[in-house]
Amino acid sequence: MSYINLLRTPTATHPLRVLMSACLSGIACGYDSTANGTYPSALKIIGYDNVNVIKFCPEDHSFGTPREMCDIHGGTGIDVLEGRAKVLTDSGIDWTDGMIRASEKMLEIALNERIELAVLMDISAACGSQVIYSGSRFAENKVYQIGAGVCAAQLIRNGIKVISQRDYASLEVLYSKIDPTHAIDTTRTDHHETEWYKTYFNK
């Protein structure tokens, strides 16, 4: 949140440069060739003429679409990058190397485009930034963990600020930076402030 408060006020000639999970923008790059639902909180950003939204799907980059679903086993995205955890598909295929390559491509894009903020799809093994699955999401007792997916972790460890489409309080501040006439809805919360998060993770 504090980082977003420090963002400059963009103009049409000097737009804010935002990297977005391609599916959040409506592109059908999900594992099942859908856009993983509709997220007005992210689509709102695309509607401003003083924001340059760069869209990228790291899993499509490495594995194509449609593809299997994958999750992180044995840790979080940073653990994958540091060799302590793996990315496995539903059928058990090891996608670790491909996911790391995807994260490197996402970082390359972010640096080339001089990205000022990334808005990524939470829960994804690639793009998640707040909460991800621990092991397979198709397990009988699926388990969530706090942490980032592989590609979000790659951005974060290289100094790029990442928020999710569910960080509504941060997004409210972002909208007001983009559009100074936007009245911040102070009732909105970030994902880590929700009752679900606090209850599930005993915070």
Ligand code: SF4
């Ligand atoms: S890898 Fe990221 S951009 Fe691609 S479908 Fe999954 S969440 Fe969306």
